[in-house]
Amino acid sequence: MEIKSIGIVGAGQMGNGIAHVCALAGYDVIMSDVSQEALDNAVALIDRNLVRQVSREKISQADKDTAMGRISTTLKLSDIGPSDLIIEAATERETVKQAIFEDLLPHLKPNTILTSNTSSISITRLASRTDRPEKFMGFHFMNPVPVMQLVELIRGIATDEPTFKACKSVVDRLGKTAATAEDFPAFIVNRILMPMINEAVYTLYEGVGNVTSIDMAMKLGTNHPMGPLELADFIGLDTCLAIMNVLHDGLADTKYRPCPLLTKYVEAGWLGRKTQRGFYDYR
Numbered sequence: 001m002e003i004k005s006i007g008i009v010g011a012g013q014m015g016n017g018i019a020h021v022c023a024l025a026g027y028d029v030i031m032s033d034v035s036q037e038a039l040d041n042a043v044a045l046i047d048r049n050l051v052r053q054v055s056r057e058k059i060s061q062a063d064k065d066t067a068m069g070r071i072s073t074t075l076k077l078s079d080i081g082p083s084d085l086i087i088e089a090a091t092e093r094e095t096v097k098q099a100i101f102e103d104l105l106p107h108l109k110p111n112t113i114l115t116s117n118t119s120s121i122s123i124t125r126l127a128s129r130t131d132r133p134e135k136f137m138g139f140h141f142m143n144p145v146p147v148m149q150l151v152e153l154i155r156g157i158a159t160d161e162p163t164f165k166a167c168k169s170v171v172d173r174l175g176k177t178a179a180t181a182e183d184f185p186a187f188i189v190n191r192i193l194m195p196m197i198n199e200a201v202y203t204l205y206e207g208v209g210n211v212t213s214i215d216m217a218m219k220l221g222t223n224h225p226m227g228p229l230e231l232a233d234f235i236g237l238d239t240c241l242a243i244m245n246v247l248h249d250g251l252a253d254t255k256y257r258p259c260p261l262l263t264k265y266v267e268a269g270w271l272g273r274k275t276q277r278g279f280y281d282y283r
Ligand code: CAA
Pocket: 049, 050, 052, 053, 056, 058, 118, 119, 141, 142, 143, 144, 145, 146, 147, 148, 189, 190, 193, 225, 226, 231, 235, 239
């Protein structure tokens, strides 16, 4: 099945990046959110990020204008339904994602493929709550979406081969590389990345180093572009905690215990860059 139109649920950090790359690759994109302000902010951000790509001569002005013209927005989830492929990129809470899929079901075409950009939640479980588990997959982008090369594709237990092939062809057309992962908690990237970030928070909690020394050590010592605490602020500490909880609950192993300091920051509402305060102060 050839994908021509892509519906994106959620205009946040991930949703607007996904809309950006899909429109640039030639897909008709419709993006939904629950507030007009979120949609307006997302479109403005996509415009700014495309301008940056034009100024660095990565794309032409005509590419940018065409991509912007391919993006429409809506407050009604029902408008997303007729898309060939839907990518849900709402907040990382299972109840929220389930409610979105339930609301979408009556508006879908029979062959619409449903996917979730979840970074850790079971694809099989999300799929089982829909009318089409065989046409359901994990489609996990990395942040910032326009820059990062990888997309994880995760098959649920019932996902069929045509669905996998259709999603893989989208990844290819985006010019990105797919890593295929089995449906186990947090898949590949976050199964490895989040325990590292959590361990960096323990390193801070136990006073082994301070924020700047931990990040500097990992940047200069392992050539990571960002230190683990800076990266945690970039991803969002609530997302990091949610993923650690999925690992801890799903694999029932104390090695995935979220650091109490990470929990405390989230309880304080210090979620990283998006709230201007996390391990660093952005105010
Ligand atoms: N849109 C378009 N282009 C962007 C962009 C955006 N949103 N953000 C950055 N860029 C481009 C810049 O224009 C720049 O392009 P050139 O190479 O042509 O100059 C390039 O990206 C680098 O950006 P900057 O010079 O502004 O900044 P930098 O060199 O410090 O790099 C970074 C920024 C790319 C974010 C880099 O720090 C990095 O790679 N950090 C690690 C990111 C990472 O690990 N992401 C994965 C997180 S895990 C995840 O996403 C999974 C999950 O489920 C939680």
